[in-house]
Amino acid sequence: MNSWSSLTHLEADRFAVIKRPVIILALLTLLIVGGTLGFRIVNETSWLESLYLAVITLTTLGCRDPATSNATMAFVVIYLGFGLGLFSYSLFSLGQSLLDPQFRQFWKQRRMINKIDSLKDHHIVCGFGRMGRTICEYLDRRNRPFVVIDLDGDVLEAHCTAHNWLYIVGDATDDVHLQNAGISRASSLASVLPSDSDNTYVVLSARMLNNGLQIVARASDEKAIQKIERAGATRVISPFSSGGMKMARFMINPSVESFVEVADKHDSDLELVDIQIKETSSLVGKKLSETKLAEQGVMILAIRRANGEQLLPPPGASILHAGDNLFAFGHANKVAMVISNCEE
Template identity: 50%
Template sequence: MPLGFLLPPKTVRRFVVAGGMLVGLTAAGIVGFRMTESYNWLDAAWLAIVTLTTVGAYDEPLSPNGKLFAMGYLFCGLGVASYSLFALGQTVVSTEFHRLWERRRMIQRIEAMSGHSVVCGLGRMGQGVCEYLARRERAFVVIDKDEDLLQEVCADRGWAWVAGDAADDAVLKEAGVDQAASLTTALPTDAENLYVVLSARLLSDKLQIVARATEERAILKLERAGADRVVSPLASGAVKMARFMLNPHVEDFLAIADDRDSDLELADVTIAEGSYLCGRSLKESGLSERGLMVVGIRRGDGERLMPPPPDAVLSAGDCLFTFGKGAAINSLTQKDGIEDSAGP
């Protein structure tokens, strides 16, 4: 990992200058003693180092020229060496302090989160989930065992992260799973994902959990462990290919919401108690004027209205399947007493 990734540029420059001064000073001493005393390179290096460190263990007396050079070398080198060693030591200490300070800020940032998502695993699928959440401006925390990978991927992008085993209850709590709205686990093996699902479900019974399964036989086990949704990349890919064959235009329309550069989003939001929408019909809600299309309603008792009639009266607990611009959906969920129930 590059040193500049962990340290401020000013500290890196000080580290390079101090190290360069030590190397240059040692090299000058080696050349000087070789020329004044006609030593071989190894003996000249030994003499330069013992002089620079003020040990002074000379096996043979120096010549007059050697003594003059040694005095000048010691006079000039002592200050340079002291400064360089001090700067290097200070750099090491500041590195640890910097990392501790950044970690403390990260903990405070996560503690202030509520209703966020937790992403377990920063592999290709995990990074794809994080990028999607970042584009939709949703708060999330990443968990992975590889701290170097977390630093490399998350630091520049401003993503919150926790280094550790996602199946560890302490790590999940550090990621704020108690206050999180959803969790997705995309670890390499089904066994790891199963253990994460079980641990997360025991910590929060309201958490929306989405898990990845690499084998079909693991899907049922993950669902029984507490996963609300299980995604099999192979099965999902096969179904999508079949849909492209049978309904290519429908798939093109649905792909709009998933396009990287699109600001449209398909989401489901739940009407909370006290929302201004409670008791109003769909045509009186004003959602269409805000650029939002309600394509379906799921009542609290499980009844589904697809498509919903304009005179359908909305009430607390109803889930609205909404299509529209991401900014409008975010405004709807954040300001109007509606809870976003969509997972990652």
């Protein structure tokens, strides 16, 4: 969105700050145009000379005496009487406006919106609490583009600016902010707001704005999980239940859980990803054994067909089709190569 209507509500509140220098520039332009017309009429000079006389008179440079007749002298007196004070005050006010922190913040947010407008297949994180920050850190480590939406502008400014993360200050339950975050072009959205009702509303709005969006939401209990799923969430996570299940798995199979966690460590070079094969992929029509992915250091754990059929583990004779999802595990650079082959 490249119009004033695309600005966030916070930017709309700052419109008065932007309107002030615009009005000042309009007044200065009006003064110069009025002076140019005046000199053109009373002095009968060319348009360029009239403009020149208006500027040097208004700025009191005194490079040339514009008075050539009584009418011109009278016009200069009136012109300076009305215009000189307004001109000096306008320049002073314009300088103040350009140095105003809100003015600079407005244009910073405006540049950020322009960057967001260029994103495609990115991720949106609604809420910048502990879970939101964890999600952002994970996406950042994987070099995945994302946009954060949160009401707390100070917190976003402090954390996101330091990491060069894109953000929008505003209420994620408002469709305007979701649209400004590029939800129509996004691939997924995470709603991790503190309130279950807010998460439900975000999921409902997001599903209406992008029916094919992958939506993951946070819920506090089983009742909330059901409501958010009905609202359109692809997956709903309860931190308490998922945390309890994870602890139980550690109790029963500690070694297995430790191995699975390797891919999630900050300094890990391993990736566990879900890759979709596109129609243009060079892998379409090949057997899994013919791709030689295992020899390249990438293990295909499972294949999910477009019709929902799952191959776990997949036989080497399995033929890959467009729309299949490969669940791959391996080193980040090797997995990235597989993703590239699946998209080309």
